[in-house]
Amino acid sequence: GAGVSQSPRYKVTKRGQDVALRCDPISGHVSLYWYRQALGQGPEFLTYFNYEAQQDKSGLPNDRFSAERPEGSISTLTIQRTEQRDSAMYRCASSLVESTGELFFGEGSRLTVL
Amino acid sequence: AQTVTQSQPEMSVQEAETVTLSCTYDTSESNYYLFWYKQPPSRQMILVIRQEAYKQQNATENRFSVNFQKAAKSFSLKISDSQLGDTAMYFCAFSHGSSNTGKLIFGQGTTLQVKP
Numbered sequence: 746g747a748g749v750s751q752s753p754r755y756k757v758t759k760r761g762q763d764v765a766l767r768c769d770p771i772s773g774h775v776s777l778y779w780y781r782q783a784l785g786q787g788p789e790f791l792t793y794f795n796y797e798a799q800q801d802k803s804g805l806p807n808d809r810f811s812a813e814r815p816e817g818s819i820s821t822l823t824i825q826r827t828e829q830r831d832s833a834m835y836r837c838a839s840s841l842v843e844s845t846g847e848l849f850f851g852e853g854s855r856l857t858v859l
Numbered sequence: 860a861q862t863v864t865q866s867q868p869e870m871s872v873q874e875a876e877t878v879t880l881s882c883t884y885d886t887s888e889s890n891y892y893l894f895w896y897k898q899p900p901s902r903q904m905i906l907v908i909r910q911e912a913y914k915q916q917n918a919t920e921n922r923f924s925v926n927f928q929k930a931a932k933s934f935s936l937k938i939s940d941s942q943l944g945d946t947a948m949y950f951c952a953f954s955h956g957s958s959n960t961g962k963l964i965f966g967q968g969t970t971l972q973v974k975p
């Protein structure tokens with residue numbers, strides 16, 4: 746596609762529910778990143794993939810968070826048993842190759858946990 | 860651990876004037892990248908400019924330029940001829956140069972208001 750696409754744009758859920766956030770990167774981009782951004786703060790790294798391989802998941806806050814990219818394109822970030830502190834903007838980004846550091850961000854998925 | 864600090868939470872500038880946003884960082888590495896990203900009210904994240912640490916020449920992109928002081932670990936952004944569309948939150952970011960350069964460490968951001 747023309748840009749990084751994320752869905753849903755907005756998600757409101759009740760505490761304890763599971764949520765899945767989807768990211769469709771720019772076609773041909775090798776690397777895909779997930780970030781989380783609290784209101785008024787800079788994004789924080791969660792995890793990243795090269796093709797289908799998860800290279801680094803050091804930023805995932807705990808084991809309720811997981812991500813996959815099974816075919817090396819679309820990725821899903823899953824949060825199980827959501828808590829209010831999980832409320833944030835979740836941003837996906839992709840890059841053509843790993844080494845440039847130039848990321849193209851999606852518009853984000855705003856998660857609100859009630 | 861690497862850190863990125865933006866000490867100016869908010870700034871304002873008159874249209875057509877020049878403004879400089881500050882950023883300092885802390886690292887023990889010699890090879891790394893520095894970035895400025897712009898987040899307008901639409902909440903999109905847009906790359907403004909990038910600097911490789913091994914390059915002494917300051918990066919420039921049209922009205923945007925940086926002052927990269929490696930010894931001082933300083934990386935400021937200068938916006939010349941400010942336009943209303945420059946109103947946004949600006950984030951300074953750092954990444955390792957050896958691998959996984961998309962793993963960015965962001966500062967807290969500076970909100971810039973361009974006034975007509």
